[in-house]
Amino acid sequence: MTQTTASGAPATGDVATPAGGHDTNKHLPVLVLGALGVVYGDIGTSPLYAFRQALFIRPAAQETSVEILGLLSLIIWALTIIVTIKYIFFVTRADNKGEGGTLSLMSLAAGSFAKRPRWIIGMGVIGAGLFLGDAIITPAVSVLSAVEGISVVAPQFERWIVPITLVLIIGLFAVQRFGTGGVARVFGPVTALWFIVLGACGLWRIIEYPAVLWALNPSYGAVFLFTHPGLALIVLGAVFLAVTGVEGLYVDLGHFGRKPIVIAWFSLVFPALLLNYFGQGAFVLSHDLAQITNPFFEMFPEWSQVAIVIFATAATIIASQAVITGTYSLARQAIALNLLPRMTVRHTSETQSGQIYMPQINSILMVLVIILVIAFGSSASLSNAYGIAVSGVMLVTTILLGVVMYRVWKWHLVPTLVVMIPFLVVDIGFFTANVVKLFQGGWVPAAVALVVAGIMTVWIQGRRRLAEKTRRDEVPLQFLVENLAKKKPTIVPGTAVFLTSDIEGAPTALLHSLKHYKVLHEHNVILTVLTADTPRVPDDEKVTIDAYNDLFYRVVVRFGFIETPNIPKALALARKLGWKFDIMSTSFFLSRRSLKASPKGLPIWLDRMFIALARNATDATEYFHIPTGRVVEIGTQVLL
Known part of the structure; x- marks a missing residue:
């Protein structure tokens, strides 16, 4: 029997050329701008609620500047260690022929074994379930936190926050069927302007109160944790909100390539986030904390607050769009890898294969997001649910990354452990901190993740039994x-x-x-x-x-x-x-x-x-x- 491939050469197995194929030198500016909108939309809206949540966890009787600097230091160093060091320098290098994401990393790790280990497939299933759990939280908490700015500029309309949020969310999911191509062209410029505004306002407040820069010293964060052992896990759970959306760096690797993502982070995103968090800290330190309810919106000049509320709402919609699109991509990968039953996939672009629309996934997400908004009613309540899924995905990514380092990159065991152990300690710490919030809303993404992982497990086992039964007959x-x-x-x-x-x-x-x-x-x-x-x-x-x-x-x-x-x-x-x-x-x-x-x-x-x-x-x-x-x-x- 003669076996040939379409090239006329002997078959060589599942070999593929690198995905993406971006000419990063020629189109680098466009790719960097696109990465700002799609990759960093989620983490770019974290300043809306991350520092506020951490700030109001502190014991009210001890409102000292040292505590505020400690909280700020924890946020700054979480961004530095998790995003800059772990994801930028290590995780984004673990690409599967140019593609990233939990299932892509699972395939890369499993492919290094002669027979795919079930525990690696299990890790991929858990990671995918947790990502989908995160996907229902992001649109709800992001849009809610932006619309809540109404209570700052027009308190009399506070009762309309939830209805306005529901209208925006329904509209967001309704337009998915028309594709993201046209909308995506404005994602980059709008998000770039968003980061510029974040950085500019933060810099203005830092100039007013430069002592806030003492938060660069990590000892302030360490002292806060040691002096408040009873609050340490709760505070870490709030601090973790600053890095939610970090998986976007990896999930969208195949759309833009590593170089544009890295350049966008260091040239604009990271500096803007640092400036804004420092600015919020400076604003709080220079004002009466008892009078502050939302430091992000209140740090802006009063004449600009209405515009900032509108701008923040647009930014959160962009962040939500990015995670919805990522969910479609993840579901398609899961179907291709036989982890989920086949579902309808509609292409919304004649030129970009990654632009797809999945009606079943879209409907499920919309219903779950609407239920969350109605049930929780505020971003403060929802933020308690917004950490377990993300921290779980990060922990899964770290474990699979260790396998790739050792088996695919052929690192020696000692340097692999030297790199991985600190990451595991940080990830386990944040995961534990978010598990504490399990009964305060954290059960929501955990339940979604368990349901999704359960469905995948039933499908995998059912297909295996069906194949065995069919093979016998x-x-x-x-x-x-x-x-x-x-x-x-x-x-x-x-x-x-x-x-x-x-x-x-x-x-x-x-x-x-x-x-x-x-x-x-x-x-x-x-x-x-x-x-x-x-x-x-x-x-x-x-x-x-x-x-x-x-x-x-x-x-x-x-x-x-x-x-x-x-x-x-x-x-x-x-x-x-x-x-x-x-x-x-x-x-x-x-x-x-x-x-x-x-x-x-x-x-x-x-x-x-x-x-x-x-x-x-x-x-x-x-x-x-x-x-x-x-x-x-x-x-x-x-x-x-």
């Missing part, structure tokens, strides 16, 4: 081919493509076709679609053909985990291999399984849950972009 493909070569049935013209996930077994649709129709096409293709551990697979390695005989061919199509599976386009590449593929003379045979719960094996409710997920999965015809007029579905019943 199937006839070996080689055996069938040899027998049909000896005794050929009636041959009809055309090409029949039989889809199957099992490379060794004969497709159920083929067996039932022979049983009922007792005919065989002159060309029969046994097609298997695989997902590579890389983001993309180049065209010349996407298709592999094995010729069994004149009647049967084995075709394996590989897609990267961020690619959209399009079988007709992939099969058209086979023309380079001499296969005269014509969609109009080709029929696609699919097996539609009717699943029934079994009293044996897993608990009956788990079987029923898997069956429900399978029934609600997007039809294979739509998911693989097969023309509906060329599809023949053959039904079979399977007892799990």
Whole structure:
């Protein structure tokens, strides 16, 4: 049997060229500007609530400047250690052919083993669940915190904060179907101006009270923690709000490349955030704390506060847009890696494959965000729920990063531990601090993460049991081919493509076709679609053909985990291999399984849950972009 790829060379496996392919030198300014809007939109809105939350946790009887400097020092050094050192210098280097994110890192780490360890897949599942838990908190807390500026400029309209927030959130999710391309063009400039305003106002307040710069000394933060042991974890949970959104640096790595993200951080984002936090500290230190309710908005001149409320609302909408888009990307990766059932993916751009819209995900997110806003009613209450998910994702990232350092980068064990242990100590500290808030709202993202991880686990286990059951009942493909070569049935013209996930077994649709129709096409293709551990697979390695005989061919199509599976386009590449593929003379045979719960094996409710997920999965015809007029579905019943 001869095996070739679309390049005409021997097949070499799941190898892909680097994703993204950005000409960072030519388009660097544009990429930097884009990164400001998409990557840093979330962390750029943290000054709205992070310092305020930390400030009002302190014991009221001890309102000293040393305490305020201590809180400020903790925020400054959290930004420096977690974002600048950990993510900028280490995590963003752990790219999977240019792509980033929890599932991408999981694939990179798992790919370093001969057989994927289940604990690494488990870490990826937990990380993905926690990210989705964070995705419902970000729009709610960000938009609420911005709209709450109304209470500063017009206290009489305070009762309208929640209704206005709901209108903005519904509008935000309603426009997703139209795509983010047009909106994204204004993300960068608006966010860049936002950071400039943050930095400028902060610098003005620092000039008024330069003693605030003593907070650069990390000893102030350490002293605060040691002198307030009873509040240490609660304060760290509030301080952590300053770094929420840091996963954006890694998740959007494939959209912009590492260089633009790093330049944007050091040239504008980091300086602006530092200046603004120092400015808020200076404002609090130079005013009566008893009269301050929202230091972010109150630090601005009174004549500008209305404009700042509007501007902050726009910035939070941008931050929310970024996390919603990231959720679509994560869900698509999870589907490609067989962690979730198929869902509808609609492309909203003819040129950018990353711009997608997923109706089911969009609806679920919108409903959950609306429920959160109504249930909690304020960003102060919601902020208690806004740390467990993010700190959990960061901890998962650190563990998987350690595996990549040791097994992929081939670091020695000693330097790996020297780098990883301090990061783990910091991450575990922040995670513990956020777990303290579990019963104050933190249960919300934790519950979402558990539900998502549970769904993924049921889907993985259900697919494994279904594959084992199907494999036991199937006839070996080689055996069938040899027998049909000896005794050929009636041959009809055309090409029949039989889809199957099992490379060794004969497709159920083929067996039932022979049983009922007792005919065989002159060309029969046994097609298997695989997902590579890389983001993309180049065209010349996407298709592999094995010729069994004149009647049967084995075709394996590989897609990267961020690619959209399009079988007709992939099969058209086979023309380079001499296969005269014509969609109009080709029929696609699919097996539609009717699943029934079994009293044996897993608990009956788990079987029923898997069956429900399978029934609600997007039809294979739509998911693989097969023309509906060329599809023949053959039904079979399977007892799990």
